Amino acid sequence: MIKEALIPKIGVVTDIRRDTPDVKTFRVVGTDGKKLFEHLPGQCAMVSVPGVGESMFSITSSPTNEEYMEFSIKKCGCVTEVIHSIDVGQQITVRGPYGRNFPVEEDFKGKDLLFIAGGIGLAPLRSVINYVRHYRNNYGKVVVVYGARSADDLVDIEEIRNEWMNEKNFEVYLTIDRPQEGWNGHVGFVPAYVKEIGLDPHMTAILCGPPIMIKFTLQGLLELGFTKTNVYTTLELRMKCGVGKCGRCNVGSKYVCKDGPVFRMDEIDELPDEY
Amino acid sequence: MLKFKIDKLNELFDTISAETPLAMPLEKAGEADYGRYEKGAKPALGVLKTVKSPKDLFFPQSETLMKFKTEGKNLAVEAPDENVTPFVLFGVKACDYKAFEVLDRVFLADPVDTYYQSKRNAATIVTLACSKPEESCFCKVFGIDAAAPLGDVTTWMDETYLYWQANTNKGESLTEKVRALAEEGGEDAVAKQQKATREIIDKLPFSHLDLSYFKENGTKEIFDRPEWKELSEACLACGTCTFVCPTCQCFDIREFRSAKNEVIRYRCWDSCMYSDFTQMAGGNNRTTQMQRYRQRFMHKLVYYPENNGGLFSCVGCGRCVNKCPQKLNIVKVAKALGGKKHD
Ligand SMILES: Cc1cc2nc3c(=O)[nH]c(=O)nc-3n(C[C@H](O)[C@H](O)[C@H](O)COP(=O)(O)OP(=O)(O)OC[C@H]3O[C@@H](n4cnc5c(N)ncnc54)[C@H](O)[C@@H]3O)c2cc1C
Ligand code: SF4
Ligand code: SF4
Ligand code: FES
Numbered sequence: 001m002i003k004e005a006l007i008p009k010i011g012v013v014t015d016i017r018r019d020t021p022d023v024k025t026f027r028v029v030g031t032d033g034k035k036l037f038e039h040l041p042g043q044c045a046m047v048s049v050p051g052v053g054e055s056m057f058s059i060t061s062s063p064t065n066e067e068y069m070e071f072s073i074k075k076c077g078c079v080t081e082v083i084h085s086i087d088v089g090q091q092i093t094v095r096g097p098y099g100r101n102f103p104v105e106e107d108f109k110g111k112d113l114l115f116i117a118g119g120i121g122l123a124p125l126r127s128v129i130n131y132v133r134h135y136r137n138n139y140g141k142v143v144v145v146y147g148a149r150s151a152d153d154l155v156d157i158e159e160i161r162n163e164w165m166n167e168k169n170f171e172v173y174l175t176i177d178r179p180q181e182g183w184n185g186h187v188g189f190v191p192a193y194v195k196e197i198g199l200d201p202h203m204t205a206i207l208c209g210p211p212i213m214i215k216f217t218l219q220g221l222l223e224l225g226f227t228k229t230n231v232y233t234t235l236e237l238r239m240k241c242g243v244g245k246c247g248r249c250n251v252g253s254k255y256v257c258k259d260g261p262v263f264r265m266d267e268i269d270e271l272p273d274e275y
Numbered sequence: 276m277l278k279f280k281i282d283k284l285n286e287l288f289d290t291i292s293a294e295t296p297l298a299m300p301l302e303k304a305g306e307a308d309y310g311r312y313e314k315g316a317k318p319a320l321g322v323l324k325t326v327k328s329p330k331d332l333f334f335p336q337s338e339t340l341m342k343f344k345t346e347g348k349n350l351a352v353e354a355p356d357e358n359v360t361p362f363v364l365f366g367v368k369a370c371d372y373k374a375f376e377v378l379d380r381v382f383l384a385d386p387v388d389t390y391y392q393s394k395r396n397a398a399t400i401v402t403l404a405c406s407k408p409e410e411s412c413f414c415k416v417f418g419i420d421a422a423a424p425l426g427d428v429t430t431w432m433d434e435t436y437l438y439w440q441a442n443t444n445k446g447e448s449l450t451e452k453v454r455a456l457a458e459e460g461g462e463d464a465v466a467k468q469q470k471a472t473r474e475i476i477d478k479l480p481f482s483h484l485d486l487s488y489f490k491e492n493g494t495k496e497i498f499d500r501p502e503w504k505e506l507s508e509a510c511l512a513c514g515t516c517t518f519v520c521p522t523c524q525c526f527d528i529r530e531f532r533s534a535k536n537e538v539i540r541y542r543c544w545d546s547c548m549y550s551d552f553t554q555m556a557g558g559n560n561r562t563t564q565m566q567r568y569r570q571r572f573m574h575k576l577v578y579y580p581e582n583n584g585g586l587f588s589c590v591g592c593g594r595c596v597n598k599c600p601q602k603l604n605i606v607k608v609a610k611a612l613g614g615k616k617h618d
Binding site: 008244252 | 556
């Protein structure tokens with residue numbers, strides 16, 4: 001039989017959690033009940049319920065989780081609709097891990113970390129945040145700024161409230177776009193909120209969210225004195241193979257599936273404006 | 276060196292194909308394309324350019340990647356057998372042979388694409404030198420010598436003989452199977468033909484196309500050239516240039532339910548010239564045909580070389596020159612952009 005990168009492993013969905021009206025988080029293990037494969041924070045995998053196609057998703061669980069993997073998936077098209085329709089016990093296909101991870105062991109170690117996420121953009125960051133929580137002593141202060149359209153669109157809010165908010169030297173700021181009954185937290189867009197909070201520009205910043213949020217947040221950070229070599233983000237492009245061969249996800253000479261999805265802002269500056 | 280009388284060629288092909296499958300340019304509906312030789316087939320060795328390149332043999336236009344058996348909530352994957360029957364690929368021109376190196380650097384890079392690799396390894400490649408190159412050829416620009424192609428065996432053909440030179444062990448073992456049909460000799464005739472071919476090539480209109488601009492300038496300078504707009508204006512997004520190109524390697528992965536309990540996942544050639552190529556749930560990073568057109572040529576002349584030690588992803592076969600309904604092609608791009616730097 002062909003041993004091939006494009007041939008996936010079979011996984012079993014053991015838990016499905018509804019996070020928001022259009023995001024569900026799927027817990028996956030192998031058919032032997034063990035974790036399918038190891039990964040590093042920020043890496044992705046191709047997931048599919050055969051019949052419609054595969055899609056790329058961040059592995060949102062931390063590598064330090066030894067039992068299972070999780071994917072937070074937003075329903076927005078054919079493949080994600082099928083994935084949203086499955087029940088616990090369904091077997092799915094998973095291949096990976098793909099792409100360059102966040103430099104948690106290299107550049108992040110010993111640093112104060114600022115995580116800024118919008119909407120489903122929390123998915124890749126959650127993997128890093130929980131990794132950092134696991135090796136808490138290796139990292140300095142952690143600040144998380146997370147925004148969504150409404151209170152109902154905040155992904156993983158229970159974990160954030162019950163676990164992250166109780167960590168030492170760990171600040172969490174939540175915001176929603178418009179006022180809402182029952183919400184007494186901050187209201188406003190992420191970029192503006194980031195400027196209000198009063199951040200130390202020596203922190204290492206990690207951004208993930210819709211392109212428009214990234215653009216304005218980055219501008220704000222630069223105004224606050226952050227340097228591009230201390231800011232990381234992920235790019236999202238159409239992907240099919242995940243291994244740099246189908247020719248689909250390039251920006252200039254870089255293939256986001258293997259040279260990314262994690263990039264440092266100064267590296268992004270080197271790319272032609274086509275992402 | 277060996278030589279085979281021209282009127283013995285069918286015997287040569289019958290001998291080879293009796294033992295191993297043989298793929299070569301054949302005449303089909305008035306056009307020449309690579310196909311499986313069978314007794315009585317019409318070889319088209321005199322045709323300079325097949326419509327499509329032989330990349331089909333290693334990277335088929337459409338190929339099953341795997342099957343899934345579905346049973347309730349359960350799944351099983353069935354991958355195809357990687358044992359490909361050894362076959363002979365005959366009549367490959369120098370440019371198309373060089374294109375295999377371009378494809379190898381993509382498909383054989385880590386992680387190896389074993390679908391491609393198994394077919395690539397199963398092939399014994401017999402190249403055929405060109406003797407009548409024409410205006411649209413510009414292989415010389417890429418350092419390719421059309422009169423001396425590589426491969427497991429190199430052949431040359433004139434009115435009386437096919438000359439045969441084995442270059443590798445695979446080539447030697449193919450030679451053993453056909454030696455009985457051959458005579459010794461031919462060095463002089465080959466040398467004479469090579470000289471004549473090289474003289475023609477030197478005079479071809481695109482043979483001295485200057486690509487130094489693409490070597491000396493980075494992505495950003497070339498990407499932002501205003502000429503892209505005008506160059507791409509007539510592009511129909513038909514994708515012909517990508518399908519006939521021996522180095523174009525983009526593919527799509529698709530699947531369908533072939534039976535109640537079975538899903539087939541396959542890949543097929545795709546084209547960066549198509550508007551849905553980069554369509555995503557959250558938008559599209561190339562919304563205009565100018566961007567897509569630019570992508571194709573930037574990839575061949577800038578991005579691919581950047582990732583592959585300066586090797587261009589064009590071999591000057593001239594197919595896009597001949598086949599584009601709008602007469603847009605890589606030579607036009609190189610001429611329009613080459614030379615001047617924009618500010
Ligand atoms: C590195 C990376 C990490 C990611 N991580 C996550 C994650 O953690 N969580 C998550 O939810 N998502 C993530 N995504 C995004 C996810 O891959 C996409 O949302 C998903 O592939 C959408 O697939 P779909 O089949 O459901 O949508 P599709 O059906 O492919 O398409 C969605 C929309 O695209 C448009 N479209 C598609 N095809 C065409 C066409 N032919 N013509 C016109 N319009 C078309 C339509 O508007 C359609 O509604 C990630 C993407 C990348 C690249
Ligand atoms: S460049 Fe020519 S062949 Fe290629 S897509 Fe455009 S019109 Fe078609
Ligand atoms: S770009 Fe045109 S000339 Fe170059 S290899 Fe492809 S089809 Fe041939
Ligand atoms: S997804 Fe195929 S090259 Fe990146």
